[in-house]
Amino acid sequence: MRIGIDFDNTIACYDGVFHAAALEKGLIPASLGRDKNSVRDHLNNSGRKDDFTELQGYVYGERMELVSTYPGLAGFVAAARGAGHTLFIVSHKTKHPILGPKHDMHAAARGFLSAQRLLGPNADQIDPANVFFEITKEEKVARAAELRCDVFIDDLPEILAMQGFPAGMRRILFDPEGQFAGSNGFDRLTSWAAIAADLNRERV
Template identity: 75%
Template sequence: MRIGIDFDNTIACYDGVFHAAALERGLIPPDLARDKNSVRDHLNGSGRKDDFTELQGYIYGARMDLVSPFPGFAEFIGVAKRAGHDLFIVSHKTRHPILGPKHDMHAAARAFLVDRGLIGEGAAKIDPAKVFFELTKEEKVARAADLRVNMFIDDLPEILAMPGFPEGMHKILFDPDNQFAGHAGCGKELDRRSSWVAISADMAREQS
């Protein structure tokens, strides 16, 4: 099976990262809730929407050292590859931030994958040649189609609902916070999973 995997919020976990980076830059009070939405709402609500936009570029370009892979993802790579599956990372993001210094966010994401031991040579790593960062979501879907993936794993139902994916592709909605538990389409077009451990367990069952 050929499996496509999104990057941001699917492989890369930003829990607490926006809070830490915003504190570092003096943008928020220390007692603000640690989730990304609280940081965004605080800045937007105080008329500093551009500060949040620049903060995103700062994190994605300069502070990926604050970010960790979701628990179980590294183990998933080993499980999938031992089962003979072919893995591809297919994501979309602009190359440079909209505001602030022109960090290369594609290069930063690749460096994150290398530094965390997720891509490279070896039986438990993804081939770097199979990592694709596209500029738009349409180009992301087109890349998945070109790669003829049989399964795609993404944290956004609207991405998985886009036309252009290979026909009959298995769609897995990665939902670690269970925010889409009541989402229309889950259980029909989308298989919703809350962890990489659960996805690995599904894969192991299919092999047994």
């Protein structure tokens, strides 16, 4: 199978990262909730929406060393490659932040993938040539269609619901926090171990 995988909040896990970066910059009180939404809501409700926008660019462009992969992701990659599947990373993000220093966020994401040893020539890694960062959601979907993905894994229902994916493509909603229990039309799975087991059953 040809499997497409989103990057942000699907491969890259930002739990606690925005809180740590905001504390580093003195933007929030230490007592604030550690999740990204708490940081965003605090800054937005304080009339500092631009501070949050700039914080995103800082994290995505300069502080990716704070970020981890979701548990089981490396095991999934190794198992999928071992089963003969071709893996692609297809994501959308602007190349440079809207506000603040002009970090190359595409290069930072690739650097993160390399640091996590997910990219390379080995049998348990993803070919670096199979990594695509597009500027818009529409370009992301078009890339998945061009790659003829049989399966696409993403954390956002609205992405999976977009028109333009290959006909018959299976859509897996990665939902580790259980936010989308009522979502219809997608195969909702809550961990990379569950996705690996599911695709292995499908192969058998």
